[in-house]
Amino acid sequence: DIVMTQTPLSSPVTLGQPASISCKSSQSLVHSDGNTYLSWLHQRPGQPPRLLIYMLSNRFSGVPDRFSGSGAGTDFTLEISRVEAEDVGVYYCMQATHFPFTFGPGTKVDI
Amino acid sequence: EVQLVDSGGGLVEPGESLRISCAASGFILSNAYMHWVRQAPGKGLEWVGRIKSRSVGDTTEYAAPVRGRFIISRDDSKNTVSLQLNSLKTEDTAVYYCAREGSWTFEYWGRGTLVTVSS
Numbered sequence: 001d002i003v004m005t006q007t008p009l010s011s012p013v014t015l016g017q018p019a020s021i022s023c024k025s026s027q028s029l030v031h032s033d034g035n036t037y038l039s040w041l042h043q044r045p046g047q048p049p050r051l052l053i054y055m056l057s058n059r060f061s062g063v064p065d066r067f068s069g070s071g072a073g074t075d076f077t078l079e080i081s082r083v084e085a086e087d088v089g090v091y092y093c094m095q096a097t098h099f100p101f102t103f104g105p106g107t108k109v110d111i
Numbered sequence: 112e113v114q115l116v117d118s119g120g121g122l123v124e125p126g127e128s129l130r131i132s133c134a135a136s137g138f139i140l141s142n143a144y145m146h147w148v149r150q151a152p153g154k155g156l157e158w159v160g161r162i163k164s165r166s167v168g169d170t171t172e173y174a175a176p177v178r179g180r181f182i183i184s185r186d187d188s189k190n191t192v193s194l195q196l197n198s199l200k201t202e203d204t205a206v207y208y209c210a211r212e213g214s215w216t217f218e219y220w221g222r223g224t225l226v227t228v229s230s
Contacts, residue, residue, distance in 0.1 A: 039216040041156075046206055047158065048220040055214060092156055097216040100174055101146075103156040 004104035011109050013083045021107045023076040023093035037096040040078045044089040113137040113219045114210050120224030131224050133192045133209030141165040141187040144212035149205035182204050199228045
């Protein structure tokens, strides 16, 4: 199975300031069809995860444009341009290029 | 609006069985790939298994820790996906989420149902 790692595992942030989370995979996530199936999810305390970014850099419906995803191959980044209070929680990267789908360990973001 | 409502969790003893369900609305369930993902208390997310759409034969696939013990099924007439958990172990204790696959990711999630395995 593909192993996903994230850094940092915990990140204190400042409201209004940028933040970024790194995710690395044990193998390239470039699919044979040329796409990279790397997603980012956000989970607030006591709530289910929700999708933020899919296919490396596409924001899901209703996701604010302060969230952006980038990267290639085995190295990926989620960036928040200006952190808001509602952004606290745990962020997970997830790959779906190789079966089974696997998740990173999560990065806890707090103010 | 897509909605997924998980239910059926509870407290069971090791070795027992439990069936949890996910009621879907807002889309045609038979056309969807549906997954179960679990989260042990204070831990991260773990993929459990999926059932493919009717058009590809309702094929099921499972993660290694649950293969041979868990069974995913779908009742399109009731718009429900179920997860039968057999031979439960203490390490199966978790919140179980159903999720709809789309764009090669999990687009929509249920709110989860807690399964506790303890003697």
